[in-house]
Amino acid sequence: MTRIHVIIPVFNESGSIGHVLSDIPGDWVEEVIVVNNGSTDNTAEIARSKGATVLLEERKGYGSACLKGLAYIQDKPEAQQPEIVVFIDGDYSDYPEQLPELVKPIIDQGYDMVIGSRAKGKRIKGSMAPQQIFGNWLATNMIRILFKARFSDLGPFRAISWKALQQLKMRDQNYGWTVEMQVKAAKHKLRFTEVPVDYRPRIGVSKVTGTVKGTIMAGYKIIITILKYL
Secondary structure, three states: OOOEEEEEEEOOOOOOHHHHHHHOOOOOOOEEEEEEOOOOOOHHHHHHHOOOEEEEOOOOOHHHHHHHHHHHHHOOOHHHOOOEEEEOOOOOOOOHHHHHHHHHHHHHHOOOEEEEEOOOOOEOOOOOOHHHHHHHHHHHHHHHHHHOOOOOOOOOOEEEEHHHHHHHOOOOOOOOHHHHHHHHHHHOOOOEEEEEOOEOOOOOOOOOOOOHHHHHHHHHHHHHHHHHOO
């Protein structure tokens, strides 16, 4: 059985994290790591009650939370480290039950990384804001032109082999995390592919696209991150 760990960065997701954890296929996953990014509600308590390993990362930022999860895995004895790491958001916009579809190209075909593409899947109306759709289009086209790598999405639901993830030496602490991974995957010539994943309106208000400031900062950071690795 392939060892799979799931990392879920969360900030005030008490209304959704229980649903996410309940829908993750337990027979596929060895450990679920919920990284509490300074929540002020009972997100962490709910996650623990569902059997997740809960870590605290007080430095705000999506990337900071993901890096905390990676550091936790790195500190394990090598025999206990996973073969595949899956990232998914804690807002229940993704469909955790699609995890097997995400990891199968790595297990069966030897891919290094798989992006869950919302652009190729079934997207419920209103699940992505217009600025998100445009931002994804702009970023993926920039990556195609500048790095000769074809992606259709910067979707947060993704799987990558632990070996490949270590090679990428991820650094970004906030909005640039997903695009950093994809750009570095292209530069390292990893074998990557996409699988369609479905998407629905999140539970609660987005910390990024739910505010004008968040939208502008995310867009700026994504573009800067792409140009940084030229």
